[in-house]
Amino acid sequence: MRRRTAPRPFGFAVELAREQWAPETLLAEVQQVWPEAVGPAIAAEAQPVRERGGVVTVSCSAAVWAQELDLMSETIVERLNLGLDRGKIERLRCVALPVRGDV
Numbered sequence: 561m562r563r564r565t566a567p568r569p570f571g572f573a574v575e576l577a578r579e580q581w582a583p584e585t586l587l588a589e590v591q592q593v594w595p596e597a598v599g600p601a602i603a604a605e606a607q608p609v610r611e612r613g614g615v616v617t618v619s620c621s622a623a624v625w626a627q628e629l630d631l632m633s634e635t636i637v638e639r640l641n642l643g644l645d646r647g648k649i650e651r652l653r654c655v656a657l658p659v660r661g662d663v
Contacts, residue, residue, distance in 0.1 A: 586646050586647040587608065587616070589643075589644055589646050590616055593640060593644065594608055597642075597643060605621045606619065606621065606654070607619055614648060614649055615649075615651055615653055616649050616652050617652075617653045617654075618652050619656075619657050621657060625654075626655055629652065630652070637652060
């Protein structure tokens with residue numbers, strides 16, 4: 561008699577595929593560790609969108625979030641660097657997304 565094994569959660573397969581197909585760049589690694597480094601509240605309002613020369617541009621949902629993250633940037637950079645293997649972040653550049661229709 562064969563023993564049935566429980567199916568694996570779909571999230572497991574998605575995470576495995578994401579790890580296999582993610583580009584091997586510093587930005588991709590920052591994006592992967594971002595939610596853990598900043599927490600769910602900030603991760604819901606701001607995302608790293610660009611990296612150049614150790615400067616990560618973070619797109620925020622509002623100017624107040626950009627300003628708040630700018631004030632917290634030293635702590636965030638330290639937390640990010642703890643989780644990175646491919647490089648080191650020097651600083652954050654926090655910007656607010658344009659409001660739809662203003663572009």
